[in-house]
Amino acid sequence: MAGVTSINLVEHALLVSIQDDITDTEIxxxxxxxxxxxxxxxxxxxxxxxxxxxxVDTFVGRVIAQxxxxxxxxxxxxxxxxMRPTVAVxxxxxxxxxxxxxxxxxxxxxxxxxxxx
Amino acid sequence: xxxxSYAAFDEKDLGAQVLLSxxxxxxxxxxxxxxxxxxxxxxxxxxxxxxVTRFATAVSEIARNAIVHAGGGEFSIYVDPRAKQLxxxxxDKGPGIEDVELALTDGYTSGGGLGRGLGxxxxxxxxxxxxxxxxGGTSVLMSVNL
Numbered sequence: 001m002a003g004v005t006s007i008n009l010v011e012h013a014l015l016v017s018i019q020d021d022i023t024d025t026e027i028x029x030x031x032x033x034x035x036x037x038x039x040x041x042x043x044x045x046x047x048x049x050x051x052x053x054x055x056v057d058t059f060v061g062r063v064i065a066q067x068x069x070x071x072x073x074x075x076x077x078x079x080x081x082x083m084r085p086t087v088a089v090x091x092x093x094x095x096x097x098x099x100x101x102x103x104x105x106x107x108x109x110x111x112x113x114x115x116x117x
Numbered sequence: 118x119x120x121x122s123y124a125a126f127d128e129k130d131l132g133a134q135v136l137l138s139x140x141x142x143x144x145x146x147x148x149x150x151x152x153x154x155x156x157x158x159x160x161x162x163x164x165x166x167x168x169v170t171r172f173a174t175a176v177s178e179i180a181r182n183a184i185v186h187a188g189g190g191e192f193s194i195y196v197d198p199r200a201k202q203l204x205x206x207x208x209d210k211g212p213g214i215e216d217v218e219l220a221l222t223d224g225y226t227s228g229g230g231l232g233r234g235l236g237x238x239x240x241x242x243x244x245x246x247x248x249x250x251x252x253g254g255t256s257v258l259m260s261v262n263l
Contacts, residue, residue: 021153024145054156055170057177058234086170093171094237095223 005030007037013045013114014038014076015107016067020052027063031070038074045114046071047107051082061096068101078102079110126206126248126258134195134204142207143189148180151192155205158194162201162263172203172261175241178234179207179257187211187255196263204244204260214249221247 005022007030008015014037016030038046048064050056056064068078080103091098104110137158140151156173164172183190190209196202214220221236239245242259249255 021146021149023149055152055174055177057174057181058237059177059181084170086167089167090171090174090241093240094174 007033009037009041009043010047010107011111011114012043013047013111014041014043015047015049017049018053020054022060031067034067035070035074038071038076043076045077045079045110047104047110047114048078048080049082049107050080050087051084053084053087056083056087056091056096058094058096061091061094061098065098065100068098072100077114079104079113081105081107081110125208125254125256126246130246130258131195131204131206132197133200134197134202137194137196139194140192141189142180142183142192142209145181145184147192148177148184151180151194151205152176155194155203158196159203159261159263162203164261164263168261171241172259175238175245175259176205176207178238179205179259182234182257183207183209183211183255190254201263202260203263204258206256206258208254208256210254213251213253213255214247215251217247217249 005019005026006017016034048067064080071078078101080101083103104113138154140147152173155176156169159169159172180192187209188211190207193206195204221239223236243262244260246258
């Protein structure tokens, strides 16, 4: 599972694939890299691919909310794609509804939504 | 088990549970290691995907708590093969929790988090027990059926 979280430009969006074993230090780095890339590439959207995440605890949930918040301030919409059904059930039990996050079932769906903006 | 502490669990609490493995909790990477170890064991013993995700999430919450609020701790995994139960104990030598009821309340945070971690972990585990003493550390015991 070890790997570096990647950021790739897809159409007018940045695709961020978060790894399951991401550490706190890497998350701070990611926030920094992502904000720089959003402003450099003038993207319309950020797509967070969390399909590799076996769990989302309150810490990771907060990170996702923060990444969305940063993107919002830099005028990019955030979509979360690839959430596992068991993760969705667990997040609701934790009381984390992530209201500021838009979700899409797939990357294709997220890109289609962004094209309509 | 760690050396006897005011806030620790002992053999009496663990009954027929057998120690499977023990880990030191120091960095956020250690929280990943322990929740992955718990998830692997549960999957190998036929637990459902939802059961694994719920319990691994609870494990991640309490392991992170020990690292963030207590500067680290120790984590043990026990199993009772006959009762088909897995138990984890997360032990730290941190400052302890002054008001456990308050700490378990959704929305209460002492450290800049969302304040849902401990209460969330309690909801996600079948058995959840916490022992804490001011200056004597905190121990959390959680169990799940396999």
